[in-house]
Amino acid sequence: MKPVRSLARVMLSGIFVVSGVRNLQNPGRLVPAAQPITDRVAPLIQNLHPRIPTDTATLVRANSATQLVGGLMLATGRFARPAALVLAGTLVPTTLAGHPFWTNDDPMARNNNQVHFLKNLGLLGGLLLAAADTEGKPGLRWRAGHRIGHSRRSVQRVVRTARREAKIAARSAATARRLPG
Template identity: 85%
Template sequence: MKPVRSLARIMLSGIFVVSGANTLKNPGRVLPVAKPLTDRAAPMIQSLHPRIPTDTETLIRANAATQLVGGLMLASGRFARPAALVLAGTLVPTTLAGHPFWSSDDPVQRNHNQIHFLKNLGLFGGLLLAAADTGGKPGLRWRAGHRISHSRRSVQRAVRTARRETKIAVRSAATGRRLPG
């Protein structure tokens, strides 16, 4: 199953690597579309930390760089699950700013944006699956539960052994015999 997972991750990440690289090279092409969204998000970003730059071009470049790096990580399989979650997060503003079909009056433009919106929604679903995929290995929750269960059994064995040795020591002391060892 590993080759299928690897191929699927590479195919899923391709759009993020290419669009991230293109947008980093030329952020001006998406500037007019992204400006309304970044203007609304700027006060919220400033409230997090006043030194974070909130100009539209910087935010576009940050999103593009995140998509490029996240796409490469997903494709390579290195930190693929966190990368998929980060990519899913970058897809939200990209989709809202780039494909607002609900605000278009032109039926052709509305249809075009709706198709791309739904495509991005499908990518979002694929990224969520990639984020949940453990590669056939047990997930962190199972491993933690298994480790706790294993530790509990080890403690129970140690308690039983201590009780048994205590009983032997008490019997030996009662009969006056010396313990071996």
């Protein structure tokens, strides 16, 4: 991994590692802000699996743990692309719950939440770039297409060779029939 790429991933992941640890230690401070979002998500989770706990504090802890682990994976470069996608997924409810600037009546609070909302939007963009980054190597789609093209060319070569050999065999057979024997 190139130094710039490594440094960028560490810088991008820092906020997720720090906030993940902080929010795991004290999820209670986030419960009031997260409640409106978790109330909407809880029925969906219950439909998936009825035994999964859907109380707000547990969902905040799960989101925090996911951000901590995903941040560490992104920082170390281990499964960085999937980690970036997972972090992007955790950032959406975090941003909606934590910075709903459209609900603030106070101009200062509205401005502060709008700045943090836009900051998280920028982080989301960075995570999407990290998720799409193939480190200069061809992506899966290109490699699959290249393999298919390579296989197709190999089959065409085999068919041409078989035709050529069949013509040669036919000529040899015709020549053998004409010879007195």
